[in-house]
Amino acid sequence: MRDFQLPGRSPARATEAMAATSHPLSTLAALDMLRAGGNAMDAAVCAAAVQAVVEPQSTGIGGDCFVLYCPKGESNVVAFNGSGRAPQMATVDWYLDRGFSELPKQGPHAVTVPGAIDAWCGLLDDHGRRGIADALAPAIHYAENGYVVHDRVAADWETPEIDLSADEVAARIFLPGGKPPKAGDVHYQPELAQTLRLIAKHGRSGFYEGPVAEDLIARLRHLGGLHTLEDFAATRGGYEPAVSTSYKGYGVHQMPPNNQGLTALVMLNVLTGFDLSALDPNGAERLHLEIEAGRLAYRDRDNLFADPEHVAVPVKQLLSASHADRLRAAIDREHAMTDLPQIDLPGSDTVYISVVDRDRNAVSFINSTYYSFGSGVVGSKTGIVLQNRGTSFRLDPSHPNCIAPRKRPMHTIMPGMMTKDGRAVMPFGVMGGGYQPFGHVHLLTNMIDFNMDPQEALDDARVFYNDDVVEAERGIQPSAIEGLRRRGHKLTEAAHPLGGGQAVLIDWKKGTLTGASDPRKDGLALGY
Template sequence: MRDFHLPGRSPVLATNGICATSHPIAAQVAIDLLKSGGNAVDAAIGAAIVLGLAEPQMTGIGGDCFALISPAGGDDVIAVNGSGRAPAAASAEALRAKGHSAIPLYDAQAVTIPGAIDAFCVMSDKWGKLGLADSLAPAIRYMEEGVVVSPRVAWDWQGCEPVLQGHGRKHFLTDGAIPKVGDLFSLRGQAEVLRRLASHGRDAFYSGEVADDMLATLQALGGVHQPEDFAATACTIGDPIAGTYKHREVLEHPPNGQGVTAILMLNILAQFDIAAMDPLGAKRAHIEAEAAKLAYDARNRFLADADHMQRLDYLMRPETAQALAALIDPKRAMPSATKASEAVHKDTIYLTVVDRDRMAVSLIYSIFHGFGSGIASEKFGILFQNRGAGFNLTPGHPNELAGGKRPMHTIIPGMLRDGGRVSMPFGVMGGQYQPNGHARVITNMTDFGMDAQTALDAPRSFAEGDKLQLERGYSDAVRAELAALGHDVTTPDIPLGGAQAIVIHENGALEGASDPRKDGCAIGY
């Protein structure tokens, strides 16, 4: 329990349902959908679409999603992969021939086919109760009427605005100016897209006038996208991958997401007595940083589209983690592991919903970089992700760009099972930080006995490249001690990630937690 003398958030406790996400309007939309008879899937879809307006720099219908769903009445978990593929004509060789050593970030070549809308349609059909039209109704209203710009979103807008280009500037600026805190922002073109989806389903997005609008924009900028690429888009449904940290089962989305990196990192940390360390001390930050370097280096070498990845079993073996842990010197920082050739960044939304029947949804939805590619379609203002920048151009690499292939994704939803019982859907936004964020939240709760809200509030550290980033919650003494171990200690300009979680207690109570690093909250009823 937190010290009530100090600033902080109390957890949100309820019995009928909770949504935790990064914007209060989206959380309220989810609760309204639950109250109207919807379930956690209906609520998650509605809230996610609203977040594309409330946090337009983070996500939108031109992006991708991943979800873990535990249907009511049991503890099984289903993985939904709503990530899009490269157009069939995409070619790493062609880009290399033009002199590129990496995918250009703000270019039509970085735009993969949006996969989230197909996934939402499938999720609604298979597991929803209300139907897609009812899930989309609140978002249609907000897209038309607008949402007031909140402080964190306005701050992000300032930093991301330069990437907006062409039609992106028309749709995502107000008379050429960056919206300010308190301004009303709407996306009426996207409201029309959602109305068509509500009436005609996924084909209203992947064919016809909406698809033509997207194709015309991309092709005019040199994209190789074709109608067949949009028509062929289909999410995939399968099983999560699972690891164990002490007594807890950690469920992650399988590749092409980087959930296996979180499992590998936790397996490395399990070789050390983390619980005996000071949670905000130098020793814990050091061991975690070294584990992250090793886990991320493995990710960069092996992670790819599941159809092209050969080493998933290797990354999940305890023996692999034991061998990597043996490389860690408790008294000295190692040189930076090989840097990723893939582009990574920190713009995503995450939400989780649990309903009265204890269906649980863990959903993450993104356009990758801030405002994605910066490219939006002319008529409807659909902002395109630049998730293709997750590919690399190294010949023969499992994650080399190729037509019809999914790129390595940074976004990962998580879920815990305790004693076989689904006990906590959770996620940590923040691009590359996400596996480290999953490990930090789990070890905060498991090793140090923190409740979910305290675990999310606590200061974070992250070894990225050749720097060890420490949030301002760390003391000067800890910073000096880490520097003496050989770390190049810095303070990040923006906080590390943003997390959401819902604990499902054995007595039936729900406990929601929402990261103060974002504008959102947990709401229950």
């Protein structure tokens, strides 16, 4: 139980249904959908659509989507991969012949074909009660009539990772009056409202065919991109088997590669060999073990993860007990490893949504345009911000994640699902680009090893190993910082909050739901 004399918030508690998102308007839209007879999938898509308007720096219909779903709370996890692909003409030789050493972070060559709308429409057709028109209605309202810019959104808008002024359409829409909106300002996106109306009317074809696709292709080709109408029309997401491990009696489930979710499972397999519960949850030794397990797992990620349609990814080997044993043996509890390659993990802006309905359908849903405002390329007539997932590809022909025609890049956004005794226990997720596997592991070990409720577990201060230093949030205790330095870690204060997450915990015995939303974002959890 939290100390009520200190800043913080209690978890949300309810019996019927619960939604947790990173924006109040999104949570409200999800609850309205649930109370109007929609189920958890309807509510999740509705919430994601609202956030595509009110959190334009983090997500949009020009991005990608991944979903884990437990129908009626059963433990069989349905996994949907809604990540887009490189254009058919995007060969590695095309880029190397033109002097590219890496994929750019901004502009047309950073853009992969968006997969979100295909995913939304397919998931509603297969698992929803309401159609895409109902799911998009609140988003259309906010795009057309305006929405108030919230505080974290405004902070992200102030310093995006790409230059909004470099694209005339992006500047016109997202720099009104030549500058970013401030918290409390009202922002409008009328072009996006019209686009959403077309999708509401025509469904998937309203995005991947006809005037919307034509506008996006014209914009990309004008800027030098390789995309074609055929690339858009051919875009299809699909169902894939989830990857899973067991951690101290709980099943933990993730998306398989091309997703990075497997990284969190490798970390958990390493950490299961340590008695974390005997340690100070905020002490140096616990954080050191988490950091070292992460460094080892990220080495696997960077060397091996890619689109399994193009290369073989040794998932079974990576999840094996023998692999975990080998990695664990490399960890010294008193000294940081010195022989691992440096990793540079850019952050990203993402939205994560957790919903459980009265039938205990449990949805773990994540949607993103990657960097803040994606590629910075915006459709001239449609108002769609296009993602920059292409920047995750490599240009080394020998690397598994090298760009290739219609290939999906290694992807950072990862929904999570926890199960136990044949039932779903908690859809959860932690946003933040490369931080996400660290975030998942920190959340789960806080709850399982240290008996924190979901809100306490999300509130807890975080560290992250990146670019050869440990980034520590200001909430990390001075004694823990000193203990990490004594073990050989280089420490720096985190320039920005590390990630942001949501979770909904199901208590089957009591018949209750407990929801949590990260204070690092604007959102909240609400139920009824």
